[in-house]
Amino acid sequence: MALGWRSCFALCLAVALVHGACLPVAAALVGPTNLTAGASLTPPGYITSPSGDFAFGFLSLGSGNNPGKFILATWFVFGAGAGGSNASLPSPQSVVWFAKQSVSGDTAVGTAQSALSVTADGQLALADAAGRVLWRAPIARLARGSVLALRDSGSLRFLGDAGDVLWDSSWYPTDTLLPGQSLAMDGGRSQGKLYSKRADAEFTTGRFSMGIQTDGNVVLYVDLLAGNSPDNAYWQAYTNSPDGNTTVTFDEQGRLNYTLHNGTVQSLISSSTGAGGDYYRLARMDPDGIVRVYFSPKNAAGAGNASWTISGAFPSDGCNKRTSGLQGMCGPGSYCVETKDRLSCLCPSGYTYTDTQHKDSGCSPEFVPQTCEGGGGDNSDEFALVELPSTTWEASIYYKKFTSTNESQCRSYCLNDCYCAAALLIAGTDCVEMAALTNGRQANDVTTKALVKVRTRGSSGRRPPARARTAVPYIVATVCLAFLLLATIVAGGFLARNRLGKNRDRESQPLLTTSVRAFSSKELHQATNGFAKLLGKGSFGEVYKGSVRSPEAVRLVAVKRLISSNEYSEREFANEVQSVGQIHHRNLVRMIGYCNQGTERMLVFEFMPGGSLRGVLFGPPGRRRPPWRWRAEAALGIARGIEYLHEGCASPIIHCDIKPDNILIDGKNSPRITDFGIAKLLGDHTVHATVTDVRGTRGYIAPEWLRGDARVDTKADVYSFGVVLLEIITCRRCQEPLPPEDHLHGGSDDETVTLFGWAGQLVGAGRTELMLPGVDDDYGDGVAAAADMERVERFARVALWCVEANPVVRPTMHQVVQMLEGGVADADAVPPAPDPPGGCLHSSPLIPMANKVE
Missing domain, CATH: 3.50.4.10 (Hepatocyte Growth Factor)
Structure with a gap:
């Protein structure tokens, strides 16, 4: 009986299609209006919507860098041009959707031999000439589709045998919203997000995106490698709500609205064109990070490539926008x-x-x-x-x-x-x-x-133009490259053979001669109970809690498991074992062992039960901050640990990433420095290290890291420590904007300064007591304020000296320790306070990471 019902549905569908072909509006259409099972679409073929307003099919990427390449896309045809050549040659601005991989987000690119079809197992798939699937419509498991149809709304629908919608392109927008389309949160999961293209005619994912956070806030992001986080936002609608139920909708009148959980509707963009159905409309996240609404009159002259006009945009002051990490719409320089x-x-x-x-x-x-x-x-x-x-x-x-x-x-x-x-x-x-x-x-x-x-042009330091360079360097380079290629092939063979042998080896390979223990992967799997307790994760791996048995007792450990697929992790692993394995200091996390078996790379450290300094200083609102006396002793301990790295090891070590996240608290409430993954070892007689891949964390990186030569020495850690020291004093993040009421001299309602400018103001005016948190436990205990304030001021002066722009001017960590201990006899060794500020943004003569300079 089911078979008869399906046959009936198919017959009705066929009749409907035949009837549709007889409608006057379709008389001009050359292409089909759908794709059914058993049929296929090949370049440059396309299907059209019943009204002829939209086409879907293969869009050529042009000659340029992509000759013979096509993408699957939907575009405006503007009705009158539906049957003409313009239907298959739209302007990039008329493209409203294109197929992207659901996992990677990469645009699916095919060739002239590619084909889109409804496969025998009911899947909608794009495959190359060899049958390799390039893109597949994500549908529910075991679901089977039979018809792909392009609707008059511009959305594609993949229908099952019963006419049920298995997949709709409007669920997966690219950079464009069409009238009636929306973005929403559903059960804490984002339903759709807009990603800009890299350029108007370049159909790859760009730098910007628009979405709704789990708290319901509508946000625009600069997408970085770290992914979308609040630090990457450059605009927000402040639509936060307890249930996060916010919806963004583009309506038929060209208005881009958001609807809150209580039904309140507000406009992000209100169309400036007349009402009615006389316009084609779209809202787009453009490649420059601005969301714009466009319109074009229907039946306009020029048909397929009619021009689009902007009717509204946000944010209206794009060049002013910055993330909290100070990234703008344009790149550095x-x-x-x-x-x-x-x-x-x-x-x-x-x-x-x-x-x-x-x-x-x-x-x-x-x-x-x-x-x-x-x-x-x-x-x-x-x-x-x-x-x-x-x-x-x-x-x-x-x-x-x-x-x-x-x-x-x-x-x-x-x-x-x-x-x-x-x-x-x-x-x-x-x-x-x-x-x-x-x-x-x-x-x-x-x-x-x-x-x-x-x-100046007459200077010998100017880079010569290409035409003035001789051919000799190119000849030398060619010979060197040929030799390098031969050496690479030979070395590659040995490396592959060596790795093959390593992977067969069931025992952990000794990496170098150290006093630490070499664990097998099986031992660490058992120690972590199958890597069950995740403590944290970073860009190079994850950290798990575990326990290992030693001759004395069972010891809690933290196992850092590096990502095996990450090419950099091999080098990082060797750096970390070599640097950490040879050092022992009360303020440095001790490495107990490592695993170097097959593709597994793991490091075993002492477990630190107190968490990170970041959690201690910047805990949730309402949590009591640690007393000043503890913070001062912690700062001194951290300084001693860095001093040991610089001057107490056989070879000086630059940590390269000193920040509160990499300072842990042990069972005795003492700070320990960890994460030597990007540490640089300096030879006995080496003063600088050349850094080929600048790493570290924004806000803590010394300025010289960002210069062209990227040559750093131990003074880079001094700068980072100065930043951390200011955070320890104030219990404020280094890039946290300060509200006007915290300014020394007031200011306008919209002025904010960073921690550095604020600290410079207070030191310059002799008001360092204001740097302490609002409620300090020490004062509640009756500790003498005068004695404490002398130390607060001394610590603040040291911090500002550490963040001097010129690394030559900065103190060494040995000098820092001496000054923090109060053992510097010469008062001139500590730089004098800067002149008192004359305005809200005036500060010490050297203020890094200023947020606003106008």
Whole structure:
């Protein structure tokens, strides 16, 4: 009986299709309106919606870098052009959906031999000539589809035998919403998210996205490798609610609205065009990070490629937007300019785009930057300053600030400072030096003039143009590459054979001669109860709690399991074992053993029951902060641990990632430094290490890491410790904006400063008592405030000295320990307090990571 019912449905469907073919609106259509079982679609074929407004099929990526490549896409045909050539040659702006892998998010790309079909097992799949599946519509397990139809709304539907919807393209939007389409949260799971394209005509995932968080907040993100986190948001609607039930809808009138859990409707964008059904409309997350609503009159002249007009956009001030990590819409070295249709990223004179195809990637100097070798500004006559009026860099990495100066003095300061990459002349009176250009903006309302340092044309340090270079380097390079290729092939053979042998070996291979124990993977599997208790995870692996038996007793351990598929983890593993395995200090987490068996790479550490310093300092609201006396002793212990790494080991070790997350608390409530995954070992006579892949954590990274040569020494850890020391004093995060009421001199309602600027204000004004948390346990116990405040001020001065821009000026960790202990006899060894500030944003002469400079 079921078979007869299905046959009846198929017959009805066929009759409906035949009837549809007789409708007047379809008379102009050449392509079919659906794809049924047994049929296939090949390039450049397409199907159309019943009205002829939309087409779905193979879209050519053009000649360029993708000759003969196609994607599956849906696009506007604008009705009158449905039967003409324009249906298969849409403008990129008319494309409203394209197929992407459900897991990786990569765009599915086929060739002229690819085919889309409803397979024999009821799947909708794109396959290449060899039958390899390139894309598959995600449907429920055991479900079987029979018809793919393109609706007049622009969405694709894959239907089962009973007409039930197995898959709908509107459930998986790309960068566009069509009228009636929405984004929502369902049971804490996001139903749809918009991802920008990398460029208008480039159908790969771009930098920006729009979605709804689990708390119901509508947020725009800059997508980084770390994924979407609150730190990556550059705009939010503040639609948080207890149940997180927020929906974003694009309606038929061109309004982009959000609906809260209580039914309240608010507009993100209100269309400025007339009401009615006379327009085609779409809302899109554009490649520049702005969400725009477009419209085009129906039946407009030009048919298939009719123009689109912007009717609304948000955020309206895109060039002003920053994440809390200070990332802007344009990359480092460039500045943002707002135009009517797009945000443009421009390079200062003397700079060039790092990627000419993607200008938002940033700019780099065309010349060899100034260095501080040989004493500093001796070669200042080789440089000049290029003016950029009405331009500012609002997220400078660090700066010196000079008040009551004129332009001539400002120019002189920067030209004679080898660390100055640019200077900002604010309102013609204040001069701010920057060590590197981050992301800036240019607008009529900006009262700042930027002075960018460039090398003069007559200087020998200028990078020569390509035509002036001889062929000799290329000949030498070719010979070297040929030799390298041969050596790589030979070495690869030995390496493959060696790895094969390793994988067969059932015992853990000794990595090097250390006093730590070599565990087998079986032992650590048992020790962690099958890796059951996850303590945390990072970019290179996960940490599990376990216990191992020693001759003395059973010991709790933390097992760090590196990701075997990560190529960097091999090098990191060797670094960590070699560096940590040979050191013993009361303020460093001790490594007990490791596993080097087959593809398994694991490190075994002492278990720290007190958690991380981050949890202690920045716990949930209402949690009591540790007393100042404990914080002071913890800071001293951390300093001693870093001092041991720099001066107490056989070879100095640069930790490279000092931050509260990497400082753990042991059973005796003492701090221990951990995570030597990116530690750099220096030889006995080596002063600097060249870092080829800058790592670490934003906010704690020393400025020299971000310079072109990336040469660092132990002073990089000194800078990071200075940041942590300020956090320990204040119990505030280094990049946490401070509300106006915490400013020393008030300020306007919308002004915020970072921890560094705030601390500089207080030290300069002699008000360091305000740096302590609002309620400090020590004072409740009646501890003498005067004695404590002397130590608070001393610690704050040391912290500000540690974050000096010039690493040569920073103290060593040995000096830091001496100053924190109070054993420095010469008071001049601690830098004097900066001049009292004259305004809200004035601070110490050296304030890193300033949030706003205008």
